[in-house]
Amino acid sequence: MQKLIHVRFSPDGNVTEIGARPEGVVAQAWFDHLSRTAGSGYQALSGGRGVFRVEPEQLAGIKDALTK
Secondary structure, three states: OOEEEEEEEOOOOOEEEEOOOOOOOOHHHHHHHHHHHHHHHEEEEOOOEEEEEEOHHHHHHHHHHHHO
């Protein structure tokens, strides 16, 4: 079952909130990393929101790659 990572943007396009963020990583950096590694699973939503759909195993690998 896929994990959903919710993203919320400010009116200027910067990321203000994002789920599943590793400790010590700022929201915008986590969004940028997810966009590079799992961008095909991203869906834009209305109201300055979006969601990444990621397999749990893939998410673990993405987090590991960022923190190393």
